[in-house]
Amino acid sequence: MVEYGTLTSDELRRKKRIKLAIYIAAFAVFQTIVILVFALTVMRVKTPKVRLGTNITFQNFNTGTQVSPSFDLSFTTQVGIKNTNFGPYKYDSTIATFMYQGVTIGQVTIPKGKAGLRSTKKVTVTVNVNSNALSSTTGLGSELGAGVLTLNSQAKLSGKVELMFVMKKKKSAEMNCSMTINLSSKAIQSMICE
Incomplete structure (x- = not known):
């Protein structure tokens, strides 16, 4: 037992x-x-997005005619840096280029900064663009005759996303926007960003 x-x-x-x-x-x-x-x-690093704001305020708005095509614009807008990561995105200073049919007509500096975790940092910039750099204005004349002006803007932000105060990953955000300005209303008619 x-x-x-x-x-x-x-x-x-x-x-x-x-x-x-x-x-x-x-x-x-x-x-x-x-x-x-x-x-x-949480630890997956996504590429931040850079976009040009649609709220544009014109300070200077001079355009020529179809016969004598030219333009000289000065406006204030916001560049939005959207960070969807669970850590801040610190980016370096860069230059945003504004173009008309592939020709650079103006540039603006986006200062270095930091977009917080899961937030959008908005940077106000003043842009000056004019037609002085254009060698041929044949397309510009017909566009001004139609009452619109189409500009493209490009920028590339380089920076690092910091996760959990330990891991840092390099990420580059690119902006490629096309805006159509209505000349009679002096306002943005359409804005398409990729």
């Missing part, structure tokens, strides 16, 4: 060890799933 009780005691210890091993294995699997979900969502 003593042997029978000893066997039962040994069996109980064995069952407790098996239970403990199962609990440890279940905990390890649970932790692996939590770490995997965390790595795939």
